[in-house]
Amino acid sequence: MAVTTKKKVVRALVNSLPMALKRYVLELLTTDLHPGVAQGADGERVNILLTQSIDASDTGNYTAAEQALEDAIIIAPNDPRLPPYLSRVRFLRDRANNPDALAETEKMLATLAAMDAEIGKKAIYVPGEFWETWGSFNVRILKEYGVENFKRTVSHNYQNWMMIGKDDPQVRRLQELWPSHRSHQPWLNAMEAPSHVGTPNGFQSDNHEYPLADLQQREVYRVAVGQLWEYVLSTDTSGIVDGLTELELGNPLRIWRNGSLISSDVAHSIKERNLLLKNLELNGQENLTVAELGAGHGRLAEIFGRTTNYRHVIFDITPALYVSQWYIKRAFPSERIFEFRPFNSFAEIEEELRECRFAFFTPNQIEQFPDDAFDLFINMNSLMEMRIDQIHNFLSHISRLTRRAFLSRQWFKRHYDEDKQSVEKKDFVLDNRWKIILDEIDDIYPDFFIQIWSKESDSIS
Template identity: 30%
Template structure:
């Protein structure tokens, strides 16, 4: 990795912060180092960012986080059509929904997202418009907080241009609203009251919805670079008014406690979670992350979540996934969930039915010191 980021030229402070993260984690990440699968992807992502492609990351890197360009026969599309047929609405896919017929993609899009990448032609974008409309229709049916009508997709990162009543919208926005709603239905989040952590946040799509809807007192993202760099840069642009704790090395929580606890949004590498006080978080979230790790790292993270959380843990992962690089297969029953956790629900996801989502109540006492 070092030979890649030594190419940074000039005083660009944003790219220098990426280099600082990479240097720190290469030295201190230790047992939290990613699997071979993610190490290979991270190298591609770093090259793309160093080439200046951050402005369109929602058309490149995001396809390796939680964004899709599905085919018409994709399981998500089939599920959304079935959901729509229960309560059909022409308005959901009517003229209020618009999609630009020609949209630019950087050349790196095919390299980063191959082999599943489809270069969006005007015909494909007509279909993609319907896909987003069907997902919005489902989100409206689940949304008792009326976030679908209140929120719009930030233009930062260059998302595919899909509009509802001339407001920029996206599949990422609606998936995040559905995830927040799945949690809130049982947790009953009070505005600005909970400390929330997310492990492996991608570019910060779910953090955006939590913060925009004021459903947290504090949101802490723990991730490895370059994803940590992308989410930090993105959310600082989207929420310039918020107080941030930017990533930095520290050896003891007492060094940063006052600033950290008073910040609305904080960024850490996973190893830094070890410095936080026990039961610091009310809610811990991890989505499409654990199945890509070796089992010893999965066990380490779950133990860490147990120590840091006094409240709830929401997990959304593939029901079974094979990591071809490390030749590992991880399924729902492989996760070493502590016996002290009380399962509230565990179910197949309604849209991404190859995934499960589950919520556990985590004891507010115990879990280590």
């Protein structure tokens, strides 16, 4: 019997069960007992060797890292954790000795240096300690793995968060939302095991394992992404979900839904795009200009680009600005792109910018733009990671630059040890020309609030 036929039979059997029993069976499908993992003294020795390998690879000693893993495989030849790590070490070793990869890295570093020099022209735009720390970590990861693999490295630090434990707020919320669509599809989706690349879960020296190399954590992630996709599909009044898939560009960790790639990035972006357009009574064909502060890898620019005729302008710090520019250029090869460069006045770039579908700028360059330059402005989860003086500065620019509406999602309250400050909802307020037309708890991540502000005195012609 063909695999696809077997899957259809399984689906039919599962669907025939009473609802409570069906959900129980689907839960059982996610249970995994790590077959092949060594126990006792052998297990302890394997874990020591695995840690030694990770530490060695972090310092560039790939020979020692490979030897430690080979020794571990002799002890536990069926341990499912070890082959991905061995492949990753070999990948890192080969890339570190590849002249073309090294040349690309040097080109990236030169571009990042130019971007950072531009940002450094005014202190208010220099990232605080929080993003200085994470930015340095992301640059290191990009140097090791290459921007071509960013969807399984730095994108986990932008929006594609690690939903790997059943106590994760998003995982819990997606379980709560399951009755709203009652789809069994999340448990039937297929997901690849990571072959050789993936970011450590944080930059602390004692936390360098890639969580999605762990079978149980990968299962939680697979089901959670599937549940997110089904929820967005069930609430998609615009009808765009079925026509969108995760792009292969950037080497995502692939999850297949009936043969099509899905991802949390695409699902979140569709949800946010639909929320904004629905509340503003737009259909995506109004030829508007959208500005976004802190765009991650460009996921919203991609979805707006694939589903509307809007122009998209991104302001960001490094290395995210480099990643989003790299990605959008390749995702939209036929579109005109305004790539980052220094300039002294808006008049220098105005004519060229008018002809471009996408454009990329450092945060300080926002000062060069004239009032009412954009129809819509978006910030998802990055104002909340800035110093208070930076938050107020950007809100002032957003207020003057935006003609119609501002979409914002931030923490209700968050303390940052790095910058020795706390931010909360009351810190994100526009001036008296604006009113709130949407103010609600994020339906996927309840620690966030999401708002749409509308400029009362302006309208789109």
